[in-house]
Amino acid sequence: MYNTYYGLTAKPFQLNPDPNFYFGSKGHSRAMAYLEYGLSQEDGFIVITGEVGAGKTTLVRNLCRRLQSEKIVVAQIVNTALDAADILRMAAASLDLPFENVSKAALLLRLEMFARDCAKQGKRILLIVDEAQNLSHHALEELRMLSNMQSYDQPLLQTFLLGQPEFRAILMSEGMKQLRQRVIATYHLGPLDEDDSRAYIEHRLSTAGWQGDPCISDDAFDAIYGYTQGIPRKINTFCDRMFLMGYLEELHAFGTREVDKVMADIDEEFAAPPSTEVGTDHTIAELTPASSDIDAIERRVSRMESSVTTLVDALRKMISAPLKSVSSKNP
Structure with a gap:
């Protein structure tokens, strides 16, 4: 409504995360450095936490816009109130793979075959999981198992976990020891x-x-x-x-x-x-x-x-x- 009145070319304060409006604050710039470092490692998990509305999704979307699409296949899961089997289906769906009426074994096989095909083309998969605090321990364990996919000692998949502050407590719980060992970088995004x-x-x-x-x-x-x-x-x-x-x-x-x-x-x-x-x-x-x-x-x-x-x-x-x-x- 007010765009034309004030001579604006777009709505400046929309709630939808838009990488065109990304602002590199001190905290966001450090978080971006962690993400870029994680990408350079080509393995494991990168964890970014922050309060609701801190800008985690906008941060990652800005990163994705800068990635070389010919080298990285980006998949994203945003609905995370899922059980272990559903998280695999969502991962397959995000990669445009058939997932309906498919057994867990078949899903895992399709995901691995797709990852190997990407590797043959010089590509690797980046899986971005938003609202990670909603994931069950079993779902997190499935994601950890996915990260084990390799081809000739080369990792085929890397995962970014974005969550609210309580996700840090989940990571530190007794049952998450194996996942913690796969985390190569973590950063908490605070307010401006x-x-x-x-x-x-x-x-x-x-x-x-x-x-x-x-x-x-x-x-x-x-x-x-x-x-x-x-x-x-x-x-x-x-x-x-x-x-x-x-x-x-x-x-x-x-x-x-x-x-x-x-x-x-x-x-x-x-x-x-x-x-x-x-x-x-x-x-x-x-x-x-x-x-x-x-x-x-x-x-x-x-x-x-x-x-x-x-x-x-x-x-x-x-x-x-x-x-x-x-x-x-x-x-």
Whole structure:
């Protein structure tokens, strides 16, 4: 909605991981170095962990974009709430191999034959597994067994495991000793610091063609960092909301007042509603909402009405814009 109003060529704060918007912060640059080192080893597992929204998927997609496709076949598994047999099927599916109504032995044979064919062409397989914290121990063991595939002492498959912080605890558990021995590098991707958070916002805006409109004050950048704590996905969500507000209210500058308003809107919308649980032994007086609860409900209803009005206004703007353009050409 706000792209045209601010002269942007793309949506700068989309949630979908896009390597075109990759920002090499200090942490992301170190993580990229670990990934590149792992690739150079051509063997074992590389583990990257980080909080939800830290940018793990964008990091790996940027790496994949830089890989030489004639040497590496990339396969990715994103749905990991699977048992051991299903993880093999997902691996086969990601490589476009038949996997339905096939026994485990047949799956393993097809995967190995495909890997050997790739090796004959001078290629190797890179398997990227996202949300690794959801994998069962049996599924992780199947992935470890896949990593044993070799041809004349040359590894045929390498695996990147991306997961949330709890995956580190899983790796350190008693049953994961053999897998840990196959991990050649691991890195935890933390949030952006204050300087990188500002640079991240400016980088995404510049990538989308930003020419300084709207301007963002230093205090506004500080406030955004304080609210999002440097988590890229939170920054995207917040800034997208702020730019939408700027479009609707025709703003060309964002300061702390505008940032505070967006914070209040988001906090109000996601606030927990008053408890409605009722016990059989409560008196009528206890069941009567307090005035503070009534006020809170009225504020929420008012906020919902405001949100609906905002959406309607945005739709009207989108619809009326082309109509005005046509009428101006045909007086």
